Structures are given as structure tokens and as C-alpha cells.
Amino acid sequence: MLEQLKQEVYEANMQLPKLGLVSFTWGNVSGIDREKGLYVIKPSGVPYDELKPADMVVVNLAGEVVEGDYNPSSDTPTHTYLYNHFPKIGGIVHTHSPWAVAFAAAKLDIPAMNTTHADTFYTDIPAADALTKDEIEADYEGNTGKTIVKTFEERGLDYEATPGTLVSQHGPFTWGATPAKAVYNAKVLEVVAEEDYHTMQMTMGDSHLPQYLLDKHYYRKHGANAYYGQNNAHSKDHAKRS
Numbered sequence: 001m002l003e004q005l006k007q008e009v010y011e012a013n014m015q016l017p018k019l020g021l022v023s024f025t026w027g028n029v030s031g032i033d034r035e036k037g038l039y040v041i042k043p044s045g046v047p048y049d050e051l052k053p054a055d056m057v058v059v060n061l062a063g064e065v066v067e068g069d070y071n072p073s074s075d076t077p078t079h080t081y082l083y084n085h086f087p088k089i090g091g092i093v094h095t096h097s098p099w100a101v102a103f104a105a106a107k108l109d110i111p112a113m114n115t116t117h118a119d120t121f122y123t124d125i126p127a128a129d130a131l132t133k134d135e136i137e138a139d140y141e142g143n144t145g146k147t148i149v150k151t152f153e154e155r156g157l158d159y160e161a162t163p164g165t166l167v168s169q170h171g172p173f174t175w176g177a178t179p180a181k182a183v184y185n186a187k188v189l190e191v192v193a194e195e196d197y198h199t200m201q202m203t204m205g206d207s208h209l210p211q212y213l214l215d216k217h218y219y220r221k222h223g224a225n226a227y228y229g230q231n232n233a234h235s236k237d238h239a240k241r242s
């Protein structure tokens, strides 16, 4: 059953290593057929280079396996919870992409600091609360999904405008109208996490710089020409013929 969706979800999963979003088996993609109320997800622990479309596992919205030779991803309770609470999404991605996980481990939102970010996520990407030890042990109840939905509700976020989140001390989850779109959003999230880290280093670092270095950064406060005009022998003043 759902052979076409299995193919689509298989192809989306194969994009994760190609896009540098996963190491080993640290990620999974699913896609849903809303009319049938069934979704397809990557099997747990199967290496991407051994994966086949027929290996995909079919799950219902109660989180029960309907068809499949393998166990579904260990993140199935989260995918199930999100499909039930975000009714307009058609695909979900979870990875442990390193820049996103760095923010998740620090329990930091990924701030909207550039247009690349805003064009896809509209606003800050939230760091949903980490799970307690008990919640992790009972994650079969969908506790990871619960903290994501709770964060979006508490902050008044639109899950369609902001198609992704971090789960503190775990990693990113993204979603979209299709599995392929959810993968696209996962890559954008990783790219902007890396960009933000460097922007934060360049701007937040000023407060620790010695004064002579801050002076060298004069151009940052007054524009490159000001620095150029003040200190460069080839400025207009020097160019005038006496």
C-alpha cells in the first residue's frame, strides 16, 4: 500500500546525507496521506545506503504500525503527535544537524538575523523545552511532540509560517506541505544556524575586545569609507595634485 508515497518519502530521506544533514542514521523523514489517515516513515536504524522504498513503514494516526517489516523510526511518536496537531503539514524531518544541535544543546532559539532565515521561517526558530528524564523514558506518549506544540501555542507561533523548531538538548524538527519541502526547510534551518553563530560571534564579541581593536573596527560603526578615508594613503585628499 501507498507505494507512491513510499517512493516519495524514500527519496526525501536520501536527500538528508546528500545535503550533509545527517551522519550515520541520525535522521528521518515521513510523509502523510491525509485522505487515508496513514503516513510513511523511515525504518529505525537502517543505514541510508541500504535503504529501499519497500523498507518504509506505514503508520496510522494513533501511531500504530499498519504495514512494514521493520520497526518505524524511534521518533515515530513525535511525527504522530505533530501530524495530529499540525493538520496542514504533509511531511516531517528530524535530524541531528550539527549547527542546529549546537543551538538546541544551548537551549537557544535561532534568532531571525537575516533574510535567508526570514524568507523561510518568518521569525525566531524556538528552542522548545527539553524533556525530563521521565518524559524521555515515556516519549512513546509523544512528549517530544507535546513540547513542540506547547511552545508554538504559548508563543502564538503559526506552524505554517515557522515550519520548524529545536527541541532543547536534542535537535531540530522541520515540516512542510510535502516531505521534499520539509527537507528543504531542514537545510535552511541548518544554514541559518551556522550563519547566526558567526554573526553572533562577530557582533557579541565586541564587548570583550581591547580598545585598540575596537578602534580598528571603527569602520563597522561609521561605514567602510570612513575608515578608508581616514587611514588610507589612496584616499581622495592624497589623490589631489598639489
Ligand SMILES: O=C(CO)[C@@H](O)[C@H](O)COP(=O)(O)O
Residues within 6 Å of the ligand: 025, 026, 027, 028, 042, 043, 044, 045, 046, 072, 073, 074, 075, 094, 096
Ligand atoms: O535521537 C535519536 C535517538 O536518540 C533519533 O532521532 C535517531 O537519531 C534516529 O533514530 P531512528 O530514526 O533511526 O530510529
